[in-house]
Amino acid sequence: MAADLGKNIGAVRERIVMAALRVGRDPARIKLVAVSKTHPPELLRKAIARGMTVFGENKVQEAEAKIAEIGGGSAEWHLIGHLQKNKARRAVQLFDFIHSVDSPELAERLERLCAEEGRQHLPILVQVDLAGEATKSGIDEKDLPELVKVLQGCDHLQFTGLMLLPPFCENPEDARPFFRRLREIRDGLARKGCFRDGGELSMGMSHDFETAIEEGATIVRVGTAIFGERETFVPSAGTGAI
Numbered sequence: 001m002a003a004d005l006g007k008n009i010g011a012v013r014e015r016i017v018m019a020a021l022r023v024g025r026d027p028a029r030i031k032l033v034a035v036s037k038t039h040p041p042e043l044l045r046k047a048i049a050r051g052m053t054v055f056g057e058n059k060v061q062e063a064e065a066k067i068a069e070i071g072g073g074s075a076e077w078h079l080i081g082h083l084q085k086n087k088a089r090r091a092v093q094l095f096d097f098i099h100s101v102d103s104p105e106l107a108e109r110l111e112r113l114c115a116e117e118g119r120q121h122l123p124i125l126v127q128v129d130l131a132g133e134a135t136k137s138g139i140d141e142k143d144l145p146e147l148v149k150v151l152q153g154c155d156h157l158q159f160t161g162l163m164l165l166p167p168f169c170e171n172p173e174d175a176r177p178f179f180r181r182l183r184e185i186r187d188g189l190a191r192k193g194c195f196r197d198g199g200e201l202s203m204g205m206s207h208d209f210e211t212a213i214e215e216g217a218t219i220v221r222v223g224t225a226i227f228g229e230r231e232t233f234v235p236s237a238g239t240g241a242i
């Protein structure tokens with residue numbers, strides 16, 4: 001796998017550039033998050049050596065083990081998975097960026113924890129559930145205004161944009177309406193002055209990131225197309241893993 005890593009990263013970067021140029025966007029405005037969940041720290045180190053600077057993890061404990069081994073300052077760490085209440089403090093200590101804020105309660109808790117932990121700023125995205133998939137995380141569109149209001153009262157949390165994990169679609173074209181809708185919601189919030197820099201859109205994964213970029217993604221989260229099929233990474237004892 002590691003042998004393909006450089007090639008995979010190059011291919012993904014090239015596809016990002018092509019997709020951006022197709023719709024007249026600046027490729028430099030699109031951030032690539034390498035989704036490293038399930039992969040061991042050695043592979044992340046190799047990715048760093050091949051120029052990757054941003055990693056996405058979906059579990060706090062798994063990320064904790066890797067960050068401890070690799071060093072927090074060696075890369076930018078993004079939490080892209082659902083955040084449980086009891087992991088929020090650890091998340092504030094570990095991550096540079098959180099993609100998955102999805103309730104006023106979680107926002108308030110993170111804000112309080114930032115104050116307690118002396119964390120000046122924590123950039124976050126709000127994960128929106130556009131398909132009404134009750135089993136997934138993400139806030140319903142109708143509940144978004146309440147959460148935005150809470151975020152506007154936060155000193156530490158920086159409301160930076162929106163994140164989407166659409167229902168799995170075999171054909172990326174089927175995900176396009178979801179990407180488009182998220183952009184419309186972002187545009188609406190931007191018009192109200194909610195964001196400092198126009199508002200990020202974290203959307204698009206291995207099989208559909210080009211479609212997401214065509215619809216305005218500014219952050220794509222790509223795992224399999226970079227690292228190959230997922231593995232099983234079991235953090236070593238002592239990290240509190242179960």
Ligand SMILES: *Cc1c(COP(=O)(O)O)cnc(C)c1O
Nearest residue numbers: 035058080205206221222223224
């Ligand atoms: C796993 C995951 C990804 C990456 O998925 P791939 O299909 O492997 O690119 C992106 N976003 C989230 C939230 C994920 O959990």
